[in-house]
Amino acid sequence: MENLINGFKHNKAFRFTTCLVLLLILIAIAAPVISPYDPLEAVMRNANMEPSLQHLCGTDKLGRDVLSRILYGASYSLTSVLLLVAIIFVVGTTLGVLAGYYGGLIDTVIMRIADMMISFPGIILAIAIAGVMGGSLV
Template structure:
């Protein structure tokens, strides 16, 4: 926490990107207040209207306001991707810590399963899993968790293998510390910063993959105002109503860029090698 506070004060890039992330979160929270229309209300007489004063981002084929759908879509897209990264982080870190600390058969089983998952192309496997389970946001999140947890497991395992050889861990063992105490008090505090930086850096990539599954019909289903689904709904009218794809695509682009920049800045703050 001290590093974050110092980084916020001393590193302009981290400060500005943190403020941008806070702005995105604020927009998501205030979406019901600042949205000019109901994102699910169809007004057929207003169908496919170009951007205007009444509808700043235009309307779709059902007359729904695109701006309102994008604002509400932030709730679907951002909260779902944050939940997805948190789930992957917890599952992968737990598996990696167990494999690295206990070793033996536990390490062998977890790492062999991870190797099997890595041997398949990630996106294709996620599409296959989501297709078998059926198209829904929850199933898409499960599919991405299944194919992505291995990254965190392997990273956590490698860091744990280094830390468990250090003198303070040996001292804790000699002092009679239990495995649970050593993991919580000595191992986790030393690996969490590295994994948090990785998780933050992955938010943009996970948003792209989750939106991709929704675009292909394996994620969110109509009439949910999710950005990837909105791209799918607007692709058939790309020539006649390009705003239906431009604005949701722009929302995804800006969000991914902000989180990628924030991840890079956070790495500079938490990386001890950056300290003079």
């Protein structure tokens, strides 16, 4: 903890990055409050507008406000990441407790599965999953 505090005091890049991440988290949490428009509301007369005072990031081809969609997208991403981390925490802790308590064959099987999962680089695994799911995720 002391290294973290010293790093924050003396390292400008660490300070900047920490502040930026905290700002992004706050924006994601406050998205419903600070979003100027409904991100799903399509107003065809506003389609493909350039950035202006009314729509700071412009609109898309369906007339939806791009800034609102970015803010809500950050909110949904943060929520899904936190949910995924919670699930991984529960599953990992449960498997670790089982492996530690019972040992033997159960420990060996759980650890070999864990070794297989960490041995694959993330990008290779992502390509394999994308190949199995098909050409388009939309």
